[in-house]
Amino acid sequence: MKKYFYLTISFLASAFLFHSCVEDLPKYFEYTGYEFADLDANAGKWKLILHNSNEQIAIPTPSSAGSAQLNRELADAREKISRATSDQKASVTYWTNNPLLRWNEIALELATKYNLIPAPNPDGTYPSPDPANPGKYPLFPYSHPPYTSRMLAYLSVAQYDGLIMAWHYKYKFKREAPYQLDPQIKSAYESNNLYSYPSDGAVVAISSREILTAMFPLEKEYLARMAEEHLESLVLAGINVSSDVEAGKVIGAEVAKTALARASTDGMKNAQTSKAKSDSIKNAAKERFGWFWENLETPQRPVGLAPLFGKVRPWNIPNVEAVRVGPPPAPGSPEFNKDAEELKKFAANLTPEQRRIANFWNDGLNTYTPPGHWNRLAKEKTVANRLSPVRTARVFAYMNMAVMDAGISCWDVKYYYHYPRPIQAIPGFKTILGTPNFPAYTSGHSTFSGAAAEVLSHFFPTDANEFRKWAEEAAMSRIYGGIHYRFDAEVGLQQGKAVGAYSVTKAKLDGVD
CATH class of the missing domain: 1.10.606.20 (Vanadium-containing Chloroperoxidase; domain 2)
Known part of the structure; x- marks a missing residue:
């Protein structure tokens, strides 16, 4: 399921060994879902970076515990969990309850893949990547250190603003997670008792997908697959129902738009x-x-x-x-x-x-x-x-x-x-x-x-x-x-x-x- 990731690491290892036979490549970062040291209940009041208000992006009021709508969503979650395949279960384990770290890994994979100087033309001149035609050699982008630093900054800021908004709404609506509402649903991770609406995982998945697609346009399909896999895992992990996920997707998409609007005018196109x-x-x-x-x-x-x-x-x-x-x-x-x-x-x-x-x-x-x-x-x-x-x-x-x-x-x-x-x-x-x-x-x-x-x-x-x-x-x-x-x-x-x-x-x- 993570074939792309391991192929990238293999490629990175080969390149690293080209430079050195005495230094080992930093190993694949392994971690699992863990109990948070603090739920940061006041995080919804933290100062945003790109936005002015923690309710600047509106989401619907969620259905309440015991409502017919939420009961249907819980039943749907139970059914999906019961039918989960081995690949889907592996996906749940992979994404964990702090998936921002996984998306950061994906960003670094792509920086590695595209950190290649274009080959010279026959006459000795060098071609330049063209963002308007990214699939034409040399491929866009060339993710040199300045480009990578900028990509990681926009990714991280969008994730942060989105999660502040998510935390604001979590503690405004205080809807308990599926594993708290339904004894038949178990959390795949440590039971942190974090409110589930909106899904913080969905915020991260969508904001990350949008930022990284803009930064690495040739990876659009790969990033879409990873985002869909991540979103699916949120219900299968027992931590969200579908309306949690949909609300998180709204926030993620909107914070990404704001971040990319800034990126479009920051002067990088003239660098x-x-x-x-x-x-x-x-x-x-x-x-x-x-x-x-x-x-x-x-x-x-x-x-x-x-x-x-x-x-x-x-x-x-x-x-x-x-x-x-x-x-x-x-x-x-x-x-x-x-x-x-x-x-x-x-x-x-x-x-x-x-x-x-x-x-x-x-x-x-x-x-x-x-x-x-x-x-x-x-x-x-x-x-x-x-x-x-x-x-x-x-x-x-x-x-x-x-x-x-x-x-x-x-x-x-x-x-x-x-x-x-x-x-x-x-x-x-x-x-x-x-x-x-x-x-x-x-x-x-x-x-x-x-x-x-x-x-x-x-x-x-x-x-x-x-x-x-x-x-x-x-x-x-x-x-x-x-x-x-x-x-x-x-x-x-x-x-x-x-x-x-x-x-x-x-x-x-x-x-x-």
Whole structure:
């Protein structure tokens, strides 16, 4: 039943092994339905991100316990459960009572599948994916780190707003779940006694389907199948009846529309530029600083990756200037020479542990990228702390908004300073990880990781040292790999931390006790 998922993981494993024989691929994230540490009864009062009111999306008043309508729905649920096939039962086990985590996994699968640089044309030029014609090679999208960060942010924010509304209505109508109303119906998961109307699972299924279909249009049929399977599982699990599901579908569809309306005007469609525009950005940096980055790939891609991603609309930072860091040291300066010498020493004397770290955090082609890596880490902490779906959504929304803002601020700095990579500025230097198709300063890995660690440290304060250690390791990994200078990494961490602080400030004002 999960053939697609396992094929994707197999493909990912093969790609990862291409980069490294000393680092294991992070394993398939296994968890089952669990008892929530808190039902978060007041979550319906939390502050929304995209919407103004928790009743902005209207749903019908549900039929009451003992009514003929609800009794018919309970009878229908009993019948469906009694006829469930082995595949359907496996589906119930798979989706669990916190299915937001499964949809996050699906998002990372797709990021992995589409994280491929298009092959060059016979004349050495490179084609670009066309969102208006996604099925024509090169397929749309190319889910590079900025694209993946944006995709995860819109997915998470839509899920969060939808679940806040669901919680509001749950505690307004207080309709008990089928397994509470009918002794013949058993819950497939821990009996959390969460009200069932509207179905939070249906909110997540539909909002996720809609956002991911917009981000990965060639996966429309696959995402529709997964959503239908998820929706079916809600009744078979004994946690919802059909009217619960229908109400949740309404909320999910509407929050997705709002999120996608924002996405349509956030400036992402202009992030990849023409060669003429790319050259003008390079020339401006050359006039301003006396240096410029040049892509040294063979064949050479004439335009860097997403030069105008730094102009995409952010979520929580007021503007890129608010977090724009100062300039890097001039090539040939004492500070530059010091860090360049360090890179040469690492290249000549890299230890197995340093190589392991470089490969583990590489997150390059055919992987779910650095933003995906931090989503994986967040999932592990969510389950370990037994968070409810709505509190899970809060973690992912604020973290992924911060990660996208970090990418925007990092790309602003990259193309503002247009700083050369070590492979360009250090004669004869070679890396162990190739060379990215965008300027060096600041490090994207460091900025993404600094932001994610800052937000996760707020939500899981007892693990703050662990998050910050991971962020520092991610930053160092790029030095070990020869991709970045130390000043790229250290300033990137500071930049990411500053960006993450804006999300934390917003989170502190959202009404969560």
